[in-house]
């Protein structure tokens with residue numbers, strides 16, 4: 060009957076079961092159903108290639124929730140799909156094109172877009188296959204792509220709707236500009252990175268005066284675009300120069316000296332150069348004083364014609380060098396002071412971002428942000444962990460207009476048309492036929508939308524919006540959104556705002572924001588640090604189930620969760636343990652098949668261990684369900700691990716092994732039942748292994764259950780505290796005896812006598828009833844004495860559990876003197892090792908100079924040695940004591 064191979068080989072079972080699930084359509088959600096709906100939309104992976112460790116964690120947790128709810132009987136929908144990912148994907152393609160010796164511009168928009176679609180076809184398929192390898196039970200029939208026809212219609216509909224509400228508008232404003240990507244980007248896409256820079260102190264002479272203003276700047280090249288010098292209106296040092304003009308070095312221009320309260324008197328010399336075209340604060344000052352905006356950079360980060368001829372065409376960096384050199388030569392440079400400061404980089408391409416004045420499309424997100432705050436306050440959205448709620452409020456309160464147009468090609472082209480005759484602007488779903496001026500000749504805006512615009516519509520665009528579909532009625536708002544906390548602002552908040560704006564309802568009831576995966580030292584994983592764990596390699600080595608178990612096991616509610624190989628190995632060992640337990644049970648079932656009347660097992664012979672294991676199973680079901688309800692995945696894994704490994708394998712199977720061998724199959728049948736239910740409990744975490752084992756177990760076949768995937772989630776049946784207390788006493792006593800035997804080197808074959816003293820009559824009664832029955836399964840015992848009080852026998856080892864004492868006379872089972880000598884020698888060695896390790900760690904040279912990892916290893920070694928030393932000292936004391944008593 061048993062078809063489980065001797066060795067657990069995940070590679071051989073995982074693909075097979077995934078195909079089985081697909082074939083049986085288990086992942087497909089009905090558009091309408093009597094069942095309660097439970098929906099999650101996947102955070103659509105970018106079509107940029109392979110999934111990373113963050114995806115693995117994110118999708119494991121989602122699959123776990125979906126599988127669990129499916130078993131609970133919900134109509135579950137896990138909506139899958141991919142994101143076109145705008146600039147990121149374009150950059151990948153541009154690198155490929157460069158390798159081919161061509162470029163985006165050379166190819167032209169149409170050909171370039173064609174190439175992008177080819178890339179999408181390959182890449183999306185690869186991503187889907189990786190999600191399938193991870194076991195994700197997505198509804199693949201509904202797979203979507205942010206640029207597909209339906210979603211594009213949703214994007215245009217949303218745009219036109221928001222435009223008509225006055226929330227989308229065009230404006231000339233200062234935006235963040237990426238000179239590498241040649242496009243405007245939003246604040247969120249600018250990543251501040253600390254770099255070593257300088258303060259350059261420059262002299263600005265005041266015209267018709269001896270006064271020279273000293274001004275400090277980190278960007279001397281921008282002085283070519285200065286159009287004023289500003290001082291604080293109340294700054295006594297500068298009262299006499301306000302209203303005069305300064306001569307701008309290198310430029311042969313005169314610029315006004317103005318007073319503006321924005322200037323910080325304490326900062327530097329209290330005088331500020333004002334470059335309205337290249338600094339957001341200067342831009343505001345410029346507007347207040349109607350200053351000229353002198354744009355000295357081209358869109359690709361070179362010096363424009365607005366600058367003196369000498370600098371035109373230089374790169375930003377060459378220009379800085381040249382300006383500094385020229386200032387020095389002309390004696391306008393006072394000093395250069397090193398200064399470390401944060402500089403904005405484009406998060407996608409890494410280029411340093413330029414503030415630039417530009418005509419762009421914006422979305423006024425304030426009204427929607429206000430609605431998002433109100434909806435959250437009313438409890439329509441709940442954030443887990445709760446601390447994220449405050450981050451969300453804060454963000455919604457300080458939110459600024461969102462620049463949504465990008466000067467790129469890969470994305471949704473703005474549904475905006477300009478009349479070629481009168482330049483009138485029309486927002487529409489299709490090219491308009493006629494302008495109000497009578498002309499019928501239009502051009503569409505060339506820009507595409509920020510990629511987050513379409514992903515912001517994801518929870519309802521994927522379900523067919525703007526049509527009023529059954530899917531929307533059934534599944535919107537969705538149940539949970541699972542994501543890393545790092546995209547709360549990028550994505551989650553935009554979905555909430557756009558959900559309110561388009562659907563008048565928040566897109567999900569709960570947002571679960573998990574930590575980001577870090578290495579064992581808590582460092583964020585990144586390719587450049589070389590500390591990443593590749594999901595596919597890990598799956599190859601350890602199997603998907605072990606990997607998923609490890610991921611769920613580390614996902615505690617902290618910002619960075621540490622994952623390391625040993626944790627995945629431990630997942631693998633757990634899978635092996637389950638496999639072996641299942642094989643043991645299946646092999647025995649060949650000899651003792653379960654009769655048709657399965658229920659008989661419960662009534663006939665309810666022995667202590669059967670009552671106990673059923674009670675523990677019930678507890679496990681309750682705790683696991685509770686953990687999943689509250690997104691405590693780590694608690695679910697720990698509960699199941701402890702139950703299966705320690706309670707079920709270490710105790711229950713050990714207790715019953717001999718009885719099973721002696722043709723007493725009730726314990727075996729119960730074991731089968733417990734294993735079957737546990738496989739169901741474990742299924743959301745380890746889908747493949749549990750399916751393989753569940754399929755072999757001869758239980759629960761009366762219904763139409765063809766797969767554990769659709770089997771019902773187990774229900775707790777109640778706990779039995781008497782059985783639990785009794786078993787707790789028994790296991791503690793047995794463990795103490797075993798550990799004394801181990802520590803004192805009692806030969807395995809030697810029988811020992813056990814004397815137990817307990818003042819508690821209930822405890823004594825329990826031990827008298829059960830100890831002799833259970834102890835032989837674990838250790839050889841010749842004789843058990845249990846008494847309210849007894850004399851400690853001569854030459855005996857001792858263990859104390861609360862008010863209970865255990866004595867084991869040793870004189871007849873070991874050579875006391877030889878054992879004493881052996882332990883004493885080992886103890887001396889341990890003391891020496893501890894001293895040596897301590898000495899190394901006391902040496903400041905070692906601690907300061909050795910690599911962090913080596914120091915950490917040494918510390919761990921010392922910990923281990925100290926524990927060992929303690930243990931040996933205890934054992935030795937026990938022997939010395941018994942030895943001396945022996946001599947009495």
Ligand SMILES: [Zn+2]
Nearest residue numbers: 237240405408
């Ligand atoms: Zn860029």
Ligand SMILES: [Zn+2]
Nearest residue numbers: 478481494496
């Ligand atoms: Zn017109």
